[in-house]
Each structure stands twice: as structure tokens, then as C-alpha cells.
Amino acid sequence: MSYLSISHVTKQFGDTVVVDDFNLDIEKGEFVSFLGPSGCGKTTTLRMVAGFEIPTAGKILLDGADITDKAPNQRNVGMIFQSYALFPNMTVAQNIGFGLSVRKESKEMVAQRVDEMISLINLEKHALKYPYQLSGGQQQRVSLARALAIHPQVLLLDEPLSALDAKIRVSLRAEIRAIQKKLGITAIFVTHDQEEALSISDRIVVMNSGLMEQVGTPFEIYNFPTTVFSANFVGSLNNASAEVVDPALSLISIDGVQFESAVDLKERKKGDKVRVAIRPERLSFASEQKKANVVDSIIENITFLGSVVRIRVKIGNTKFNMDTFNNPFLDLPKIGAVEQVTCSREAVLVLDE
Amino acid sequence: MTTSPASATVTVKRPVVRNRLVSWLIFGVVSLYFLIPLAATFYWSLRGMKDVLGFEAYRKLFADTNFLPAFSQSIVNAVATIFLSLLIVVPTAYWVTLRLPKLRPVVEFITLLPFVIPAVVLVFGIIRLYSAPPLLFTATYNSSRIVLIFVYVCLSFPYMFRSVDNGLRAIDVRTLTEAAQSLGANWGTILFRVIFPNLRVALLSGALLTFAIVIGELTIALYMAQHTLGPYMSDLTRSKVYEPSAMAIVAFAITWAAMGIIDFVGRGATRHVQMVEAD
Numbered sequence: 001m002s003y004l005s006i007s008h009v010t011k012q013f014g015d016t017v018v019v020d021d022f023n024l025d026i027e028k029g030e031f032v033s034f035l036g037p038s039g040c041g042k043t044t045t046l047r048m049v050a051g052f053e054i055p056t057a058g059k060i061l062l063d064g065a066d067i068t069d070k071a072p073n074q075r076n077v078g079m080i081f082q083s084y085a086l087f088p089n090m091t092v093a094q095n096i097g098f099g100l101s102v103r104k105e106s107k108e109m110v111a112q113r114v115d116e117m118i119s120l121i122n123l124e125k126h127a128l129k130y131p132y133q134l135s136g137g138q139q140q141r142v143s144l145a146r147a148l149a150i151h152p153q154v155l156l157l158d159e160p161l162s163a164l165d166a167k168i169r170v171s172l173r174a175e176i177r178a179i180q181k182k183l184g185i186t187a188i189f190v191t192h193d194q195e196e197a198l199s200i201s202d203r204i205v206v207m208n209s210g211l212m213e214q215v216g217t218p219f220e221i222y223n224f225p226t227t228v229f230s231a232n233f234v235g236s237l238n239n240a241s242a243e244v245v246d247p248a249l250s251l252i253s254i255d256g257v258q259f260e261s262a263v264d265l266k267e268r269k270k271g272d273k274v275r276v277a278i279r280p281e282r283l284s285f286a287s288e289q290k291k292a293n294v295v296d297s298i299i300e301n302i303t304f305l306g307s308v309v310r311i312r313v314k315i316g317n318t319k320f321n322m323d324t325f326n327n328p329f330l331d332l333p334k335i336g337a338v339e340q341v342t343c344s345r346e347a348v349l350v351l352d353e
Numbered sequence: 354m355t356t357s358p359a360s361a362t363v364t365v366k367r368p369v370v371r372n373r374l375v376s377w378l379i380f381g382v383v384s385l386y387f388l389i390p391l392a393a394t395f396y397w398s399l400r401g402m403k404d405v406l407g408f409e410a411y412r413k414l415f416a417d418t419n420f421l422p423a424f425s426q427s428i429v430n431a432v433a434t435i436f437l438s439l440l441i442v443v444p445t446a447y448w449v450t451l452r453l454p455k456l457r458p459v460v461e462f463i464t465l466l467p468f469v470i471p472a473v474v475l476v477f478g479i480i481r482l483y484s485a486p487p488l489l490f491t492a493t494y495n496s497s498r499i500v501l502i503f504v505y506v507c508l509s510f511p512y513m514f515r516s517v518d519n520g521l522r523a524i525d526v527r528t529l530t531e532a533a534q535s536l537g538a539n540w541g542t543i544l545f546r547v548i549f550p551n552l553r554v555a556l557l558s559g560a561l562l563t564f565a566i567v568i569g570e571l572t573i574a575l576y577m578a579q580h581t582l583g584p585y586m587s588d589l590t591r592s593k594v595y596e597p598s599a600m601a602i603v604a605f606a607i608t609w610a611a612m613g614i615i616d617f618v619g620r621g622a623t624r625h626v627q628m629v630e631a632d
């Protein structure tokens with residue numbers, strides 16, 4: 001039996017279904033991200049776990065207990081908000097101690113736990129400051145400490161990094177992950193930033209307009225997307241419509257150019273329309289040894305992106321992006337030149353149209 | 354190279370200086386509007402003795418055995434009004450902001466009713482309603498006084514609601530409430546430890562306005578036969594020459610002093626709470 005179980009949860013506001021039959025089992029100590037575009041129901045799902053919304057249907061079990069209808073202050077759940085939500089009238093120490101003093105813990109116990117938390121987030125020098133005297137990153141760390149101080153069973157984070165600038169965002173997400181691992185706490189992290197989700201999570205739930213598209217490890221989600229949506233949403237992607245040529249040999253054709261895929265196509269028939277997806281970094285210029293999937297292409301454009309050089313090539317009538325790592329000795333072709341490009345059979349993903 | 358920043362600062366500075374001058378000018382004119390009547394009243398109050406300026410009028414005023422009781426009664430009424438008004442308005446405004454934002458215009462309109470209904474109309478309505486059984490609340494002086502305080506609470510609504518509403522808009526009520534809830538706080542704790550302390554300035558300005566209204570209120574107190582400051586002052590104006598001016602100055606000074614004390618106590622209290630909790 002899993003630690004947190006969200007089963008067949010549906011949420012409607014009036015007539016609109018915002019979360020549709022959400023099913024997820026989370027193990028103790030697991031870090032799960034909800035990833036999806038704006039308005040897809042990530043926050044709503046999280047708020048149902050926190051108790052701020054009650055599901056229209058379905059159940060939420062935490063450590064075996066049904067918490068579906070429990071009031072938020074009766075659940076032992078820590079919540080982190082995008083806007084930090086620190087109490088402006090309290091110092092850092094008082095903010096962190098709030099949950100414990102509400103629970104009527106002894107003064108010594110509160111003080112000890114507050115000290116512990118403050119050193120966990122490295123803000124010893126700021127214990128007596130007020131929130132307005134801290135930077136955004138520091139405030140979010142205080143709010144993390146405040147949520148953790150009460151030993152929550154689950155930590156819920158709703159886009160906690162969105163209000164911060166890029167550098168802090170990266171360092172704080174590493175810090176959050178390190179603390180989560182150290183304490184072995186179960187966490188749900190909401191984000192619409194795919195890089196964030198890929199780098200921080202044990203598992204990712206890709207969501208799209210209230211539905212779960214795919215659940216899997218970052219590795220699975222990135223390398224083996226099962227739907228067009230999750231393939232497009234996570235990472236950048238070339239995709240083209242194609243036709244099955246030979247189901248037995250997994251041969252498909254994009255505008256008459258044949259590709260061989262590692263995906264089993266036996267379920268499909270010759271002539272079926274499918275969607276083919278290839279990640280830009282899986283395409284490369286062909287060297288002599290390669291045999292599978294070597295095709296002619298015309299170089300259309302070359303864009304320098306820092307560590308990566310993005311080359312736009314035309315295969316048949318379809319344009320593809322091809323990414324290659326930058327290095328000073330890179331031998332780049334001329335625009336308009338015809339070059340052979342290739343990709344492995346595994347790189348050719350076949351998804352439903 | 355060295356001249357260009359200098360000339361830049363000059364061109365930037367000049368409008369600022371002119372703006373400031375205009376601001377001070379407006380401030381000065383508006384101040385005169387307040388200060389001239391005040392100064393005139395003060396001057397008049399000093400002429401209690403023939404041909405000499407002195408505090409004779411003040412001496413007579415304080416010697417009057419009716420003055421201090423009326424004054425203290427008004428202050429007690431004001432404090433009770435503020436207390437009740439806060440207890441009604443803050444939770445209401447908080448709940449409306451949090452859960453019933455659509456009802457805000459309705460609640461706002463209700464709180465504005467005291468502006469729409471003239472005091473005379475209000476007091477006759479109250480007397481008609483509450484001076485006959487089964488709602489006979491005006492039988493004794495003290496029971497009437499309680500009715501009076503509740504009427505004052507209603508009169509304070511427009512000011513109190515506006516101040517509190519402004520204060521609530523300045524903080525993120527919903528997120529703070531949810532943060533507190535997820536930390537285990539119940540409604541009482543949220544109100545008294547999170548909402549009230551963050552509304553300090555707003556509550557103070559609401560309280561100040563309420564205090565000023567109650568101290569100076571005449572019509573309703575008069576018709577309800579209450580011996581508060583308003584009726585006392587109107588009596589005095591009819592029978593004495595210099596004492597009313599002295600009285601106005603005293604009332605003015607004490608009102609401001611009282612507000613100063615509320616402000617000081619309010620500030621001290623929050624600081625004290627914070628220090629105790631930090632220990």
C-alpha cells in the first residue's frame with residue numbers, strides 16, 4: 001500500500017471539469033512533480049491534497065487514513081506558496097515557530113526546533129529579521145523551514161521558484177531537493193518548467209487540461225514519451241506526420257523518405273497515419289559506419305546557442321532541428337549544402353496522430 | 354564631460370524644487386483653514402477675565418461639577434464603541450474578502466447607510482422602536498446608554514469598514530490564511546495572530562475616526578437624554594460666553610492625546626508580543 005494515494009479524484013467547478021479521474025500512488029520519501037501548461041489543474045490537484053478544495057469524486061488516502069474531507073488544519077501537510085506567504089508581522093524565528101506554537105508545544109521545544117530549522121536553511125544571521133528585510137530566495141527558504149518545522153507527512157510546493165530569478169531558481173531547487181532527501185520527506189512539486197521537473201523529481205506526472213498524460217521517471221518521460229502532448233511539452237522536439245510502410249520491419253515514411261524505428265508497429269497496418277517524433281540532439285551528420293536511417297538533407301540555417309549549435313535541415317519537405325554540442329573545432333557545413341544526416345532506430349518515436 | 358552631468362542634475366532638479374514649493378504652498382493654505390479657527394477659539398478662551406489674557410475660563414470649566422462626568426462618560430462610550438465595532442467589522446470584512454467577494458458591494462452599501470439616514474431620523478426611529486414593550490430598552494438611563502453605544506457602533510461602520518477593507522486589500526489575505534491553516538491554525542488563531550496584527554494601522558485609523566465621532570456626537574445623545582459631552586457643550590454654549598471656547602480647546606487636546614495613547618499602546622503591545630514570542 002502506498003503512502004499517499006490519490007484515487008479517481010475528479011474536481012468540477014460548476015460545469016467545468018478541472019481535474020478528471022486523477023490516479024496516483026506516491027511512496028514514502030518520493031519526490032513527485034506535476035508538470036503541465038497553465039490551467040491544466042496542477043494547483044487544484046495539490047489543493048485537494050492540502051484540503052483547500054474538496055474533490056467532487058474520488059478519495060485521498062494518507063498513510064492509510066482517508067483525508068478526503070478533512071479540514072486543512074487537521075491534516076499534517078506542509079504547503080509552500082509561490083508568493084512565500086510569510087506572516088509580515090512576525091520575525092523569521094516566529095514564522096518558523098508558528099505551527100508549533102499553534103500546537104501548544106512548550107517554549108523550549110519550539111525554540112529548539114526553530115534553531116534546528118534555521119540552521120537547516122542557513123539563515124542563522126537573519127533569525128530576528130522581518131520578512132520584508134529578506135530577499136525572495138531567503139523568504140522562500142524561511143517558508144520551507146516553516147512548513148518543515150511541524151514534521152508534515154507530505155510537503156506540497158506550488159511553483160515555489162517561479163517568482164525568483166534564474167540563478168536563485170537553480171540553486172534553490174537543488175537545496176530543496178537536498179533537504180527533501182536528507183529528511184526523507186514525501187513531496188509534491190508543481191511546476192510548468194520542464195527543466196525544473198526533470199532535474200528535481202523521482203517521478204513526473206505530465207498533465208494536460210485536467211487529464212494525466214503520462215507518469216514516469218524523468219528519464220522515461222524524456223526518452224520515451226507516450227503521447228504527442230508529453231513529447232512536445234517536455235524538451236524540444238521535431239515532429240512530422242508519417243505513414244506506416246512496413247509494420248513488420250517498423251518502417252515508416254516521412255514525405256517519401258524512409259525511416260526505421262525501434263518501436264513495435266505490428267499493431268498497425270500499412271498506410272496508417274502516425275506522428276513521428278525525433279529529439280534534435282538525436283540527429284547527427286552521418287559518418288561512414290552508420291547504415292540505418294541515413295538520409296539526405298539540405299542545410300537551411302545554423303543558429304549558435306552557446307553550448308549547443310542548432311542546425312535546421314530539410315528532409316524531404318519537412319524541416320528538422322538538429323542539435324550538436326559546440327566546440328571550437330566544429331566543422332560546420334555551408335547553408336544550402338546537401339549533407340547526409342542520421343539517427344538511431346531508437347530515436348524515431350512513433351506516436352498516435 | 355564634467356559639465357553634462359551637472360547640467361543634467363540642474364534640469365532634473367528644478368521641477369522637483371518647484372513641485373515641492375507648490376506642495377508646501379497648498380499645505381500652508383490648507384493648514385490655515387484649520388489653524389485660524391483654532392487659534393481664534395484659543396484666543397477667545399483666554400479672555401475669561403476682563404482686559405487680561407488668562408486661563409480663567411478653563412478654571413471655571415473644570416470647577417463645573419457636570420463637566421468631568423460628561424467627559425468621562427463620552428470617553429467610555431467611545432472606547433466601548435470602538436471595541437464592539439472592531440469585533441463586528443473585522444471578522445465580517447475578513448470573511449467577505451476571503452469567501453464572499455461577490456457580496457462586497459452589498460456589505461459596503463449597508464455600512465454606508467448611516468450616511469444616508471440623517472441622525473434625527475435615526476434617533477426617532479430608535480426611540481419609537483425601543484421605548485415600548487416588547488423592546489423597552491430605554492426605561493433607565495443605563496439601558497438607554499447601552500442602546501446609544503450600539504447606535505454609535507452603527508455610525509462607526511462606514512469609517513471602520515473602509516479602513517479595515519483597505520487594510521485587508523494591502524495584504525494577501527487568502528494565501529496568509531491558507532498558510533496559517535496548513536500550519537494547523539483555527540479561525541480564532543488566524544484572526545488574532547495573523548489578521549489583526551497585520552491590520553494595525555488600518556484598525557487605528559478606524560478607531561481614531563470612531564473616537565472623534567463619538568466624542569462630538571450631539572443629536573442622538575440629546576434625544577436619548579444622555580449626559581455626554583455633546584449635550585453638555587451645547588448647554589454651555591447657550592449659557593456661557595468664554596467657557597465653550599475653553600471646552601472646545603480641551604476636547605480637542607484630549608481627543609488627540611487619547612489617540613496618541615491608543616497609537617502608543619498599540620505599537621508597544623505588538624512590539625511586546627513579538628519580543629515575548631521571540632524568546
Ligand SMILES: Nc1ncnc2c1ncn2[C@@H]1O[C@H](COP(=O)(O)OP(=O)(O)OP(=O)(O)O)[C@@H](O)[C@H]1O
Pocket residue numbers: 013018036037038039040041042043044045192
Ligand atoms: N475556485 C475556482 N472556481 C472556478 N474555476 C477555478 C477555480 N480554481 C481554479 N479554477 C479553474 O480551474 C482550472 C485549473 O486551475 P489550476 O489553478 O489548477 O491550474 P494550474 O495548472 O495550477 O495553472 P497555473 O500553471 O496557471 O498555476 C483553470 O481553468 C481555472 O480557471
Ligand SMILES: [Mg+2]
Pocket residue numbers: 042043044158
Ligand atoms: Mg497553479
